[in-house]
Amino acid sequence: MTVPTIESILHENRLFHPTAEFAQQAQIKSLQDYEQLYERAKANPEAFWAELAEQELHWFQKWDKVLDWQPPFAKWFVDGKINISYNCIDRHLTTWRRNKAALIWEGEPGDSRTLTYAQLHREVCQFANVLKQLGVQKGDVVGIYMPMIPEAAIAMLACARIGAPHTVVFGGFSAEALRDRLNDGQAKLVVTADGGWRKDAIVPLKDQVDKALEDNGAPTVENVLVVQRTQQRVSMEPGRDHWWHDLRQGISSDCPAEPMDSEDMLFILYTSGSTGKPKGVVHTTGGYNLYTHMTTKWIFDLRDTDVYWCTADVGWITGHSYIVYGPLSNGATTLMYEGAPRASNPGCFWDVIEKYGVNIFYTAPTAIRAFIKMGEHHPRSRDLSSLRLLGTVGEPINPEAWMWYYRVIGGERCPIVDTWWQTETGGIMITPLPGAIPTKPGSATRPFPGILADVVDLEGNPVPDNEGGYLVVRYPWPSMMRTVYGDDDRFRRTYWEHIPPRDGQYFYFAGDGARRDEDGYFWVMGRVDDVISVSGHRLGTMEIESALVSHPAVAEAAVVGKPDELRGEEIVAFVTLEGHYTPSEELDKALKQHVVQEIGALARPGQIRFSDALPKTRSGKIMRRLLRSLAAGQDVVGDTSTLEDRSVLDKLREEA
Ligand code: PRX
Numbered sequence: 001m002t003v004p005t006i007e008s009i010l011h012e013n014r015l016f017h018p019t020a021e022f023a024q025q026a027q028i029k030s031l032q033d034y035e036q037l038y039e040r041a042k043a044n045p046e047a048f049w050a051e052l053a054e055q056e057l058h059w060f061q062k063w064d065k066v067l068d069w070q071p072p073f074a075k076w077f078v079d080g081k082i083n084i085s086y087n088c089i090d091r092h093l094t095t096w097r098r099n100k101a102a103l104i105w106e107g108e109p110g111d112s113r114t115l116t117y118a119q120l121h122r123e124v125c126q127f128a129n130v131l132k133q134l135g136v137q138k139g140d141v142v143g144i145y146m147p148m149i150p151e152a153a154i155a156m157l158a159c160a161r162i163g164a165p166h167t168v169v170f171g172g173f174s175a176e177a178l179r180d181r182l183n184d185g186q187a188k189l190v191v192t193a194d195g196g197w198r199k200d201a202i203v204p205l206k207d208q209v210d211k212a213l214e215d216n217g218a219p220t221v222e223n224v225l226v227v228q229r230t231q232q233r234v235s236m237e238p239g240r241d242h243w244w245h246d247l248r249q250g251i252s253s254d255c256p257a258e259p260m261d262s263e264d265m266l267f268i269l270y271t272s273g274s275t276g277k278p279k280g281v282v283h284t285t286g287g288y289n290l291y292t293h294m295t296t297k298w299i300f301d302l303r304d305t306d307v308y309w310c311t312a313d314v315g316w317i318t319g320h321s322y323i324v325y326g327p328l329s330n331g332a333t334t335l336m337y338e339g340a341p342r343a344s345n346p347g348c349f350w351d352v353i354e355k356y357g358v359n360i361f362y363t364a365p366t367a368i369r370a371f372i373k374m375g376e377h378h379p380r381s382r383d384l385s386s387l388r389l390l391g392t393v394g395e396p397i398n399p400e401a402w403m404w405y406y407r408v409i410g411g412e413r414c415p416i417v418d419t420w421w422q423t424e425t426g427g428i429m430i431t432p433l434p435g436a437i438p439t440k441p442g443s444a445t446r447p448f449p450g451i452l453a454d455v456v457d458l459e460g461n462p463v464p465d466n467e468g469g470y471l472v473v474r475y476p477w478p479s480m481m482r483t484v485y486g487d488d489d490r491f492r493r494t495y496w497e498h499i500p501p502r503d504g505q506y507f508y509f510a511g512d513g514a515r516r517d518e519d520g521y522f523w524v525m526g527r528v529d530d531v532i533s534v535s536g537h538r539l540g541t542m543e544i545e546s547a548l549v550s551h552p553a554v555a556e557a558a559v560v561g562k563p564d565e566l567r568g569e570e571i572v573a574f575v576t577l578e579g580h581y582t583p584s585e586e587l588d589k590a591l592k593q594h595v596v597q598e599i600g601a602l603a604r605p606g607q608i609r610f611s612d613a614l615p616k617t618r619s620g621k622i623m624r625r626l627l628r629s630l631a632a633g634q635d636v637v638g639d640t641s642t643l644e645d646r647s648v649l650d651k652l653r654e655e656a
Pocket of ligand 1: 271317318392393394395396397418419420421422423424444510511512524525526527536537538
């Protein structure tokens, strides 16, 4: 594990207050209000969450106990009965929101659709009835491998409606990665589309599903439900593959939401860790519903007239919590965009904001850095005056990017919420509440009420202000992950044992380094493990190494992240070859392609460095720290005395 060092931490003292107008109309209006709320939640978290659960959500049956905490396993709202699809749709139908836009969708080639809450209800019910007709029952896992079209959200809500946990796999993952996830989750059915648009090209999603399932690759999958999007030819296996538009003919649009136990599994979402294959992060129903609801409401400062746009893909947790569940539970209008900024259309995001009068815009630092490169004239030539609030997520934002976002996109009037959280946390954990907490560029500021975040050393002692340490959470929260699917032990090891519990106090270990400044503001520095972030996508170095060594030419591989101005990090792979292979440009290409095939384009190494040997300790451990310095073109500093063979390092240095 890397020990966080203070040199790598940002220092930034500028303070930006929300305008008086913003604060007056905000959900949480002042620092004092935030602090009162925070103290109240801290003094009695159960009472705090119970009050909100009662006020904000519909329950078929009230819980008996707010929290059952058997560390590290938590149950929230024990024996409560609830359905998140009901909370996201049905309860709005009896209000004026019935005919309000629930989902606005803009397609990549310029087509668009708007679904009101009443229309969304109809679609979701029909979709749920089709799933049932195909034999999906409560408790069956459904894989969703979809482009960014309304049916992706509809499929999720339909699963939630009938109690079938979904596992959404990002459409950029390869057939192999999809197969692994379907097998781990034991999925019974896969929802996909003939294809999806991605930067002026079509991603052949159905072909990838076929590949994942060929040779009985995922034996639990009985049916594939295919949504028509791109209209290109796909092969349909009789008996297994079905068109959604065929099966929905004449199907009932009546499908009451199933009362679910608060702790019934809502979804599994796979994410990379530092060891082994991706973990299936398990989220359950009641606590997740409440936490995503409250965070959306207070952090994005929702108003009923807002158009809210989060640019993530539904294949990631951000899409789950802040495109689908959080906004819809609040009865908001959520915008979904299929496209992505690209050379042929560098202003497309700003066009969408102008076209729909977007008020709240939530994106990633890597996108902001790309916009800076594309030039100010693109946003400057559009009307962005509808914007009221900006957000960022996924990686630390550098103060320059923050300032650009604030000035050029927000016109110096929109607060920026820099939100720190993870797939595992289910919802945003550290963030400004925009009407209450003044912001500092590069800091996620302060914890959400009810979140006892801290920065500690490996014994769990809080570190002094402005010193680097490990980011932890000291008390359970409603949307925390419940376990790693099928592997309680891995859950325990990965998150709860890095810092040993003491005096009944457990520490959720986030895997991030951070410091807290004298104002109590958190500055997240990035991962302390072997997880790297490329364009905000989280990848385990070991996953990429496994992909590389599965190629016949590769004897050994070590993957590290190299700082990259645009993408945050770039993947650098150090590779030694099997005896009869020699380095060549073709092999370089072939290995990169091999990783793409095994994992997906997001994992393509930026650089492959061939070497006769890798630097190792006498006990045979690869010294990644040295490789990281080499990849970054820095001097190798620190102790190298444990190196088995110094000449390996010298040689690698010469070759650079
Ligand atoms: O390292 C942190 C970084 O992203 C990790 C979580 O990745 P993932 O599970 O894919 O979820 C991303 C979207 C929630 C964290 O451990 N990270 C996320 N948000 C921030 C961040 N780092 C710094 N500042 C943030 N705002």
